[in-house]
Amino acid sequence: MSFDLAARLAARRAENLYRQRPLLETPQGPQVVVDGQPLLAFCSNDYLGLANHPEVIEALRAGAARWGVGGGASHLVIGHSSPHHALEEALADLTGRPRALLFTTGYMANLGAVTALVGQGDTVLEDRLNHASLLDAGLLSGARFNRYLHNDAVSLAKRLEKATGNTLVVTDGVFSMDGDIADLPTLAREAKAKGAWLMVDDAHGFGPLGANGGGIVEHFGLSLEDVPVLVGTLGKAFGTSGAFVAGSDDLIESLIQFARPYIYTTSQPPALACATLKSLELLRSEHWRREHLNVLIRQFRKGAEQIGLELMDSSTPIQPIMIGDAGRAVLFSQMLRQRGLMVTAIRPPTVPAGSARLRVTLTAAHSEAQVQLLLEGLADCLQQLGAEPNHA
Ligand SMILES: *Cc1c(COP(=O)(O)O)cnc(C)c1O
DSSP: OOOOHHHHHHHHHHTTOOOOOOOBOSOSSSEEEETTEEEEEOOOOOTTSOTTOHHHHHHHHHHHHHHOSOOOSOTTTTOOOHHHHHHHHHHHHHHTOSEEEEESOHHHHHHHHHHHHOOTTOEEEEETTOOHHHHHHHHHHOSEEEEEOTTOHHHHHHHHHTOOSSEEEEEESBOTTTOOBOOHHHHHHHHHHTTOEEEEEOTTTBTTBSTTSOHHHHHHTOOTTTOSEEEEESSSTTSSOOEEEEEOHHHHHHHHHHOHHHHTSOOOOHHHHHHHHHHHHHHHHOHHHHHHHHHHHHHHHHHHHHTTOOBOSOOSSEEEEEEESHHHHHHHHHHHHHTTEEOEEEOTTTSOTTOEEEEEEOOTTOOHHHHHHHHHHHHHHHHHHTSOTTOO
16 A cells, blocks of 8 residues: 555646746745746735835834744743734724734634534535635534535525524635625625624735725624624735634634634744734725725726636736636746746636636736736737637
């Protein structure tokens, strides 16, 4: 008996699904050097351009000088320091929730929240296009696990009829690979009508969405009763690292008691919390970042339509170009790269079979001239491919 890893890897390669890690040799930003090649990149989730902001860098530096580097221990032992606590209070204020709890990563926040809230005898219902961490969390919880059709309240309602025990409805706020926004007012109404709780992972909504960057719940004006469990991540528009769950005092106390990915891990470096406090301030107050981003989104959509690309129904910085076939998506991405443009091809199993795509993301750090260069590159590649990209 042996692990035939070579055969498994060869099969993945043959299906055009083999993954490689581009080596980034510069900080995040529109202009990068990847594998030795200067490129104009459209694939970072640093939507507001804060990951390499001088004030955020300075806050990290000053935080390290004051607090040292390591978190030292779990939050429950001696790892919960003043900057962590101050950040939790600032995140509660941003979300308009009574409290927020800091996690080390979004993956862990999702695992922690779902497994602390439901278990055997309960039900978890998820959008079929939810982020992998939410799907993994549902499976790990031991609750009855069911997926409803994408953003479909009717499909959810049918499953709610059959739900037993405590029922958690879980959805992305902004869908990470499609860019569309969950129909939260309707989903919240369905969940409430059945006494279920709605949990929203708004990793891609905080920053770009809402008048003050408060994400999808600010966008729709949804209360704690509508969305009892709200998750955000700090590695995207906040430009730092980590995640949080916001909600009632009882929710947060329950997570501190029962969320294993919260309890059994070392707290993040306190200096990182100092950096996030600064980026949170910029995220809330510098409205020009959101406004400029929206200008670029409109510019890109209009230009892409003019060259005959079929975009997905997205008003967010995530603007995927549907290709279909995985091999063709990789080829398209390589052709762009030859022209100095970096756009990642996203393939199964990250997205459903037959829906490989180029995931274009725009950030406030891009200029209109750079978006124009992307559009020209796309038009050029399309012409060379000699066919509609949607009919592979
Ligand atoms: C990125 C992402 C996560 C994971 O967050 P990390 O902090 O990177 O672990 C969770 N949910 C969604 C929707 C994401 O896009």
